Amino acid sequence: MNTDTFSLRHIGPRESDHKDMLNTIGLDSIDELIHQTIPDNIRLQTELNLDKALSEQEYLNHIHELASKNKVNKSYIGLGYHPSNLPAVIQRNILENPGWYTAYTPYQAEIAQGRLEALLNFQTMVTDLTGMELANASLLDEGTAAAEAMALLFAVRERAQKKANVNKFFVSDDILPQTLSVLQTRAIPIGVELVVGNADEFDFSNEYFGAIVQYPGKSGEILNIEDFISKANAADIKVAVAADILSLVKLEAPGKFGADVVVGTTQRFGIPMGYGGPHAAYFATKEAYKRNIPGRIIGVTKDTDGNRALRMALQTREQHIKRDRATSNICTAQVLLAVMAGMYAVYHGPNGLTYIANKVHNSACTLANALEFLGLEQTNASFFDTIQVKVEDSSKIKELAEANDINFYYPNNNTVAISINETTTLSDLNDILNVFASTENKEAVSIQEIGEHTIIPENVARTSAFLENEVFNSHHSETELMRYIKKLERKDLSLNHSMISLGSCTMKLNAAAEMLPLSWANWGNIHPFAPANQVEGYLTALKTLEDQLTEITGFAATSLQPNSGAQGEFAGLMVIKAYHESRGDHHRNICLIPSSAHGTNPASAVMAGMKVVVTKSTEEGNIDVDDLREKAELHKDNLSCLMVTYPSTHGVYEASIKDITQIIHDNGGQVYMDGANMNAQVGLTNPGNIGADVCHLNLHKTFAIPHGGGGPGVGPICVAEQLKPFLPGNPIIASGGDNAITAISAAPFGSALACLISYGYIKMLGAQGLKESTRIAILNANYLKERLQGHFDTLYSGERGRAAHEMIVDCRAFKANGIEVGDIAKRLMDYGFHAPTVSFPVAGTLMIEPTESESKAEMDRFCDAMISIRKEIEAATKDNPNNVLKNAPHTLEMLTANEWDLPYTREEAAYPLEYVKDNKFWPSVRRVDDAYGDRNLICTCAPIEDFM
Structure with a gap:
């Protein structure tokens, strides 16, 4: 065991776990799993050309030396x-x-x-x-x-x-x-x-x-x-x-x-x-x-017991619900x-x-x-x-x-x-x-x-x-x-x-060594418009990160300016728009978007002045290629682009992806790839290889920037050669392409300080560590899939029955027992887990993504929790909603109250499995009342009495 190797610390399952996990999946090797998961025609034939991986100590010495090149x-x-x-x-x-x-x-x-x-x-x-x-x-x-x-x-x-x-x-x-x-x-x-x-x-x-x-x-x-x-x-x-x-x-x-x-x-x-x-x-x-x-707006509401509680209010405005009619992306x-x-x-x-x-x-x-x-x-x-x-x-x-x-x-x-x-x-x-x-x-x-x-x-x-x-x-x-x-x-x-285990959100380890430099004065105390001769360390790190991301995506250039994933979507579309206009094609404004796409996709397209045309999905959850071809040909004179997520939002590597990108190119459009699922590509395939022209990357997903409770996010865009001249600029600091579009965000390199995290992540993992992270992310997802098999149905899978780095489990049948997917999400809190992604991209489902950072032991605890909940669902009946799922989550106040008149024990409520006793997390409020909060919108910390 080489303890200098950062990948040893970043990746969860030990090598000794692989055999048991593969046995559960029914395979002999991870190579065999990758072969069954990723279509051969999009697999990379060469290794990523990146610097040799650094140990944590080597990296900290390196980043300290770079910091000394900044002049504060x-x-x-x-x-x-x-x-x-x-x-x-x-x-x-x-x-x-x-x-x-x-x-x-x-x-x-x-x-x-x-x-x-x-x-x-x-x-x-x-x-x-x-x-x-x-x-x-x-x-x-x-x-x-x-x-x-x-x-x-x-x-x-x-x-x-x-x-x-x-x-x-x-x-x-x-x-x-x-x-x-x-x-x-x-x-x-x-x-x-x-x-x-x-x-x-x-x-x-x-x-x-x-x-x-x-x-x-x-x-x-x-x-x-x-x-x-x-x-x-x-x-x-x-x-x-x-x-x-x-x-x-x-x-x-x-x-x-x-x-x-x-x-x-x-x-x-x-x-x-x-x-x-x-x-x-x-x-x-x-x-x-x-x-x-x-x-987001934070609003005051009440919980089941009438106690004050907080929640995100008026979510009906947001892109995942309103899509192209959202207030913003x-x-x-x-x-x-x-x-x-x-x-x-x-x-x-x-x-x-x-x-x-x-x-x-x-x-x-x-x-x-x-x-x-x-x-x-x-x-x-x-x-x-x-x-x-x-x-x-x-x-x-x-x-x-x-x-x-x-x-x-x-x-x-x-x-x-x-x-x-x-x-x-x-x-x-x-x-x-x-x-x-x-x-x-x-x-x-x-x-x-x-x-x-x-x-x-x-x-x-x-x-x-x-x-x-x-x-x-x-x-x-x-x-x-x-x-x-x-x-x-x-x-x-x-x-x-x-x-x-939030599907599409890739909640992986945010390593301490990646985070430490954010507190250092030589990185933090630099003005974005400081003269170039004072920021040699920053310019070196950011240029290297751009080159790293360009190599990983198989493209020609990268802009770090977009400071969120949605900003990256908008930036990518604006670069496509500028490219078309440079060729005299000002009329190209049709953006094809599959029905399974992220809600930010149509919202960004509208923001970029495009008209959204939705394409169908097949029953298997893939893009309906015939429908896509028909719509691309119908709109070929005005086709601007296709926005596609790969692997798909349904957690599948679509084998027809190269055909899809070729159809768009044949009809005069460009292909924008949403990089939300890039954690399933790095080192094994890439957007350039599947025929895309631009992608954004969520550095707060695949490249280890922490989610921070909802941000910061960083969403750089990587582009093919023909789009390189149009990368966004800044009015004060020269940046971007030779024919740069105007600024996407205020600072020339966006959230530059946060970019150091991804720089460190790539530096310490290197080409082999990045590739192994992707392989283990796929292994973990398929292990979870097989462990839950027989208890929960997986909604979509690849041609050979495999998941990508995430999967969707179908909870719609449980309505017969009076149980909604939201009840499962709330009950998971009693087991000490945050719910997977709820009702996206399909209502009534859970989208689960374990990432490569989670150990086999932690995944087993999660699976044990889900299987236990499945038994609780089986015991529930539609005509009697007074059950452990409908009443979840259970607070400490409930469990220690003098009265307990529920038809199950306090232990069943609070400690449904033995492992929970060792590390109990107590929700601080009972289930919040969303509708009450929207009807009575209070968005400051003034006492409720002030609004009566």
Whole structure:
């Protein structure tokens, strides 16, 4: 046993387990299983060309050496990214804690009450600071949140009859440049015409349905949004405000002035810059728009006993239900980061945030006064943290500043912009002053103290209270916050407790060695617009990761910019769109999508301005090739692409995949492959080999980035040679193809910090380890399939009866016993397991994916639980719903109550199998009432009495 080998730690089953597992499957070798599972005509004939695998220690030495090549200057660049202080108690207990970062999206609310409460705190923080009625539980970044605001206002414009056909959207020219680029990308496909101009000169004509302004602007100047919004409202123009969340402690909430949507990023609330992310964006709006708000909303409801419980509200808006009619294609958000930002607000409270905001504003004012005393002109009449200084030649300032380890932003040759942040000290202010004094050949008068100033206009100065709830006024010592975080963590089932066998979601090990560098300052404290000579370590790691993913997928190039899987889908489609248009085929807008596809597929296609045509599936769950051919030929003049998942969402390697891709190419289209199931391909086949032209990869699935309770996700796209020129760019940092489309997300390399996890995963596994991971993922899935055989029917399988890396078990027949698939999901909680994927892609089923990281012992426990539940189903009757399944999950409060009048024992409820006694997980609430929560929408942590 080579203990230096990372694959030994990553892969669950021991080599000694293989024989027993293969015996259960009825085969002699894993090679035989792979031969029966993956069609021979798509198998790779050569090994992946990747660097030799590193041991964990070798990798940590390597990544430390790379980190040393990054230069961490003092950053005053601003533009939506600022150094911040991550409280150590949050770093250690959330960011570095698998109890938080390995959790899944809280679809099973009863075992997710901890992170749901943390997200409710986040929503409350956002609604308080923005003055809006409703906030969601985070979006991806500020640029994409602004694009969602535009899309929402465009969607609701028809409520005002005179605006029904209006398509102009005004954008203040003081908006962040990366936000403008993302708006441009999103506007054209949905038919919005952007008009960029000076907000003070906007004519508020009836030609506009909406507008967006930055508050404060990229220049630092504070727009009189009270006057702007008042005039817009009078003209029935809806207004979105992109607001710096820390400035809202000092500036009046946009909601108080009548804003319709407020968006921004919470990066300033203790989240490292990480060369661009991940950071949790926020999105707040009016309750009137609750059916149109994108992403997840956490709502208050009650459980079976009438106790307060939390859940994700209004899920009927989401893509997996509404598909091409969804409010957005958003699947992952930035939950882990939202939890951290919310905890930052809990830790500091309103008084602490006020202290921080005052310190930032006073420091900026003090610096402005000192520079003016030096004889320089500061041009912003009002500001929160950003000043603009007129100089003769900004290049001289830049040279001297960088020589002194300082980064400013240079809007033009005669202006230097300086954004002060939470970490800025008195010594830092004097270092800045000395740079300007040196270039002016003057002696700087040292700043002795940070004075108390304000240069915020009285009409926009904050007067409204915020963060008055008890949770923001109770946990200000480290002891109290540590215990509060632990209290919430105990309510959540994560991978550090048991297997989470969610089909399509690939909940594998997120190794500690992959995660450690995320806490290192040389990776975390880098601004995404830092000069290239300061980020050699990042550029090396990211370029290597791009090359690794390009090799793994069999394509020509990769873009890491999309910061979620759904963003990757959108990016891939926009690249296809640009390719067609480069050939004069502007009319190609038909996107074929199989009926079994992920709900994000049709939602992304609509977002990209395409018309969705659904193709049929056969009874075996495969794509109906004849129907596909018929529709491809019918639409050949306008065919843009096919979106296909491989292996299929039904857990099958379709043998006809090469025929399918050829049909699309023969009719002028491109093939987009959804990479959700890439864990069944790596090292054995690839998208290029099956004939695809572009795929996105879920790095938070196949490549080991943790799910973080619902995000971060990373969704890079890999493309064939003809699509390479169109990979997305960035308006500030050169990136993307030679004919790059505008930005997909705000930062040039998306969530660059999180990408280090996948870089490490590939580096430590190497070609052989990656291939073996895929082989064992297939072995584990087929072992589970065979162990459950005779108890549960597998809905689909390959031509030789094998599953891919996941399978669907059919639970629809149990309705005869009065049992729904949801009852099985809730009962699994009593056995200590998170349910597999429920009712997707087929209603009334469970989609199970064990991944390669789960041991045989853990899979056996899961199978024992499922078989035990099958016996409980058999004992249930439709006319008597008072049974152990219908009453699940069972809480500790139930089991310890004086009264017990249920027709089964307490032991049967709580300890159905012996292994449960050794490691019992207690759901903190009984089954939640979804309908009640939607009928009575409460989305902040205010007491219910406040809404009565």
